Amino acid sequence: MIALVDCNSFYASCEQVFRPDLKGKPVVVLSNNDGCVIAANKEAKALAYIPMFQPVYKIKKELKENNVVCFSSNYTLYSDMSQRVMNTLREFSPLVEEYSIDESFVDLSGHSKSQVIETAYEIKHRVKKYTGIPVGVGVGNTKSLAKLANRYAKKLAENEGVFVVDSEEKRIELLKWTKVKDVWGIGRKHAVRVEKTGAKTAYDFAKLPVAWVRKNMTVIGERLWRELQGEICNELTILPSAKKGIGTAKSFGYKLTDYGLIEEACAFYIAEVADLLRQQGSAAGKIEVFLTTNSFSNTDKQYRNRTIITLDTPSSSTIKLTKLALKGLRKIYRPGYRYKKVGVNLFNIMPKDNLQLGLFDVREKIENEALTKAIDLLNDRYGKNKVKVATVGNREKEWALIKEHRSPRCTTQWIELLEVS
């Protein structure tokens, strides 16, 4: 059996762990630039007018009137809390697949039926005790069933956050309760198609002819269909596979017209993604750079463009990648627009040790590598971005994200440690 453990309103819960005074109060967490609501605790959800991804400026009044506590997102804190939750889960099984920042699949094979139920409750209890984070636990024969069971566990109060699909009756109960659009793997588009056949619940979906599913929802849909019957199509995997693409793209805190600032942001992002690239021991063969104005605006002139640069030899050197990316940026930049976002993506990622070198690359490669190593070492010791490519500059405040309500990074920075009086 497989358990899916999912943290309740994870970001909001993380904030509340360090603010016990907020118990029982509505709390929301905002996206980058404090733009949208991306997490809400149950008190905030009870105020029905806070749908996720709602732009903050549209509901500012309501947030204030109801004394909803707002936090800017604090990913440093959330990642660290996530690791604490995952480490607790590893006490239950060596096979834990981290599916996202706030959920994991845990292998429970080899347990008897009663042990499974007992373990499910124990997981919930222990994670809360060790980390302060409330979780729901769903268990089933397949990932898809575990996922639906988790949802059922949380949504139906009498399940108390735990639901185990250990019989055919339970499986049918779960599928009949779950609406088509709420099935994991059926999004908006597919939900419409499925509902057109007359199917209303996951149970109805599982009764559709497999050929129809295959034709309309590709092999992914077919796997889901089979998993809902209890047939395993998606195995658990412990090791995170090396990323196929690494990218970053963030909206500026302000609309930018100054090319120099856009260049700084672009170079900054390259440094970030190149760092990730080196951490996984890879090199990239292609860089994409894109630039866009604010598509929501009715008044701004619109422009968006992108360019892809192919490297002669795959590289993970921040210096080399920066040079090429900025060349690309120059190519697509047009003056006279108010830009909203710049982004970079690295593709054609491959392991660094068995690269095919170009005829003239050897010397440059060696030089760059020693330099890059030295920079990484300094930044590890003295803090992120202490040594950087000059283009990055020091004007971050003029383009970086707005975070007006960020909580302290209490678990990763000595200086921001919580004080208890």
Added chain:
DNA sequence: TCTGGGGTCCTAGGACCC
């Protein structure tokens, strides 16, 4: 005035090869 960011996988179709 103010609207997130980071991923994965699959398919169809074009270019190219023999």
Added chain:
DNA sequence: TCTGGGGTCCTAGGACCC
């Protein structure tokens, strides 16, 4: 006048997830 069949690789776009 008549012009095949089988394959690979790449890319763009679509759909989904958190």
